[in-house]
Amino acid sequence: MNWNTESQLEDLICQLVSWDSRTGTEGEILFPYKLKDELFKLDYFMDNPGFLELHDAGRERNALSGLYRSGQTDRTIILISHFDTVHTKEFGSRSRFAFSPRELTQHFRENMNDFSGEVEEDIKSGDYLFGRGTMDMKMGLALHIHLLEKAIQERWPVNLLLLTVPDEEVDSAGMRTAVEKLDGLKRKHGLDISLFLNSEPSFTQRPEDPNYYIYSGSIGKIMPSALFYGIETHAGEPLRGLNAYYMASFLNQKMEFTDAFSEEEYGEKTPLPLTLKSYDLKEDYSTQTSHHVASLYNVFTMRQNAEDIFVKYDFLAKEAMKECQEQYETICRRENTRPVGQIRTMSYRELYEYTLKKLGAEKTDAILDIYVDRDDLDDREKSMRIANRMVTHCKELVPLAVTLFAPPYYPSVNASEDGLIRDIVGYTKSYMAEHHSIDPIEVHYFNGISDLSYVTYDSHDDSWETYRNNTPVWDRTYTVPFEEMQKLQAPFINIGPFGKDAHKLTERLHRKNAFQVTPELLENILKEFFWEA
Structure with a gap:
């Protein structure tokens, strides 16, 4: 397997980060093509090339979907991520290291006097990998690639649809485009969407916050x-x-x-x-x-x-x-x-x-x-x-x-009261406590804003017409696919790796949580709730 062990996952995140994909750059345009080529390393996609698709998101950008179809069920998990990152002006003279996590981490170790407090302690510990996009959110994508490969190799009795998009950091053009394509993919492949799983990272709620968070909603x-x-x-x-x-x-x-x-x-x-x-x-x-x-x-x-x-x-x-x-x-x-x-x-x-x-x-x-x-x-x-x-x-x-x-608009979404989500939250808490001595805290509205805003929109809400009527560029250069979103009625949850300082020079990813704890957790959730005998 290519992306299964802890060292392989670290190699994968370093590779994904090395593909500079800052929003609005040439790198963002090229990223899905590089990832598509990488996924063709799996014989499954060589045998089923139609299961890897690019979806036009405008301005030469594309979303990428990769489908594992088990042949045993229609039940499908949608794995949502974004591959664009914010820019790197704050790196200054360190810009040459921004997309090289191992080199940047070593550079910080050699220059610890430039930092103080919590950052210095994290550098000394060796527990963190630094770099633009390590936390937000290329590790989430890496986890989904890991799950996809494992499902293919072990022939999991559930379908997985990896969906990774550009432009989350500015206007979410990628996800808004993808939503319009999802209904077509559902009909084309006969998919029954059972869950949207996003893996945006666990964001700290305050300085020096050690808690691990999972999210059953996303703020608007x-x-x-x-x-x-x-x-x-x-x-x-x-x-x-x-x-x-x-x-x-x-x-x-x-x-x-x-x-x-x-x-x-x-x-x-x-x-x-x-x-x-x-x-x-x-x-x-x-x-x-x-x-x-x-x-x-x-x-x-x-x-x-x-x-x-x-x-x-x-x-x-x-x-x-x-x-x-x-x-x-x-x-x-x-x-x-x-x-x-x-x-x-x-x-x-x-x-x-x-x-x-x-x-x-x-x-x-x-x-x-x-x-x-x-x-x-x-x-x-x-x-x-x-x-x-x-x-x-x-x-x-x-x-x-x-x-x-003025754009953009992210509707708030919440699945906290959904029965399946309540069960997943409960399972996550007990599993993490038993196996890793971690007590996850449920946050009902992810405060980092996410692409989950464009799924499971209230099927009875027509207030979006007020937005349409008062947005000058509506249906010309900007639109939100409200009607398509209303068709995507499935529970959702956000469970991702632990990290710190998203969008900052010191953005970093906790190695053990990213390469061991969270992969195990996500695999066990899928097996516990979605495998059919």
């Missing part, structure tokens, strides 16, 4: 955003206009750390919202005030859907602009100056319909096309530019705040 993330369109003026005559920065400051302050969206489930709380980005659409410097500013806000969810969030957000935006207007008018009275206008607040849907009525379908579509076709802009920038251009054609509306959604 959504980005309510706003375009503030004021009235330009010369900086020498500030009150003859209305600065968009001034407008934005009211909503930025109201959104930052608000508890308006807070949720608590199973004793877990959503992190508070904050402003992820606030910027000027004016590209040059001049003494003209800015009349168009964009802000993007991060909101985490548990039970709330897109409509719940937008209703609250739109209300906060209206309150913020009301307060802005009141303070602005107070200043005008103090300076004995007439206000330049009354601030309006409109949703993107309202702005779109207003523009459509004024300009007609052809001209409105042309506005969208201008920005949709620009490869130099990401979906967030395109969203703001589209709204901005619409307002430019409807200047009678200004000063104006436009509320909208």
Whole structure:
């Protein structure tokens, strides 16, 4: 076997990490081709080449699926992972080691004085393997490859479908594409999905946290955003206009750390919202005030859907602009100056319909096309530019705040109450305690955000229409396959290796947990719950 022993698993993770696949790079494009070639080392895929498939995820990227079909049952476990990693700017002069785990680990041992506290202790222990992607999440992929090979070699009486995708770290384009393909794979191969198994790593919940976590849900993330369109003026005559920065400051302050969206489930709380980005659409410097500013806000969810969030957000935006207007008018009275206008607040849907009525379908579509076709802009920038251009054609509306959604959107999902998941959690706790003296802690909402958000979407929820209607790039450069997601009704769980410091210079993987403990655990779970006599 190629990927069975502890040393073979270490060789595998080092190989996967050496294939630099940072999001948006050439390496991300090449990775699935390299992995496909690697999987052809198994005679099973040489005999069944149609069971290894690439799935177009846009921008030359591909997801890869690899199917083991037992021939004894339709019951199928979907093994979900992502192979892209975040970038490595923080490595600085150490960049040459970032994708060489053994070399980087040795380099850190030779330079321990650069670190202190917990990191230094972990380097000294020899228990950790350092490197970009070791923890998040190429070891999860390595574990799935291990399971796939073992199932093939030992002819397990259950089907495994390995599904590894690009772009989890930015927009999850890979998983959103894969979801659309899964229904076709189900029908093509006659699969009955029994479980989605993700193996994102066990994230620490606080500094120096030694606990091992498993996850029966994944937190949601959504980005309510706003375009503030004021009235330009010369900086020498500030009150003859209305600065968009001034407008934005009211909503930025109201959104930052608000508890308006807070949720608590199973004793877990959503992190508070904050402003992820606030910027000027004016590209040059001049003494003209800015009349168009964009802000993007991060909101985490548990039970709330897109409509719940937008209703609250739109209300906060209206309150913020009301307060802005009141303070602005107070200043005008103090300076004995007439206000330049009354601030309006409109949703993107309202702005779109207003523009459509004024300009007609052809001209409105042309506005969208201008920005949709620009490869130099990401979906967030395109969203703001589209709204901005619409307002430019409807200047009678200004000063104006436009509320909208900017990609990406990760719906929250939870399987904590599912009977099978309860049994798997219980089994995991008892197995780990008996065999490894580890007491796993169940977290009901994985706080690292994951591709599990795109499976098992509530089959009765139609609130996604609010998201669709208020996302300027919807169905052009960005979409979420809600209807396909609603078809994927199966329990899910996230059990992966223990590591520390994801997305940091000191990202590292616990060797014993990754190469011995977790492989044994996952194999035993599959045998306990999915083998048929």
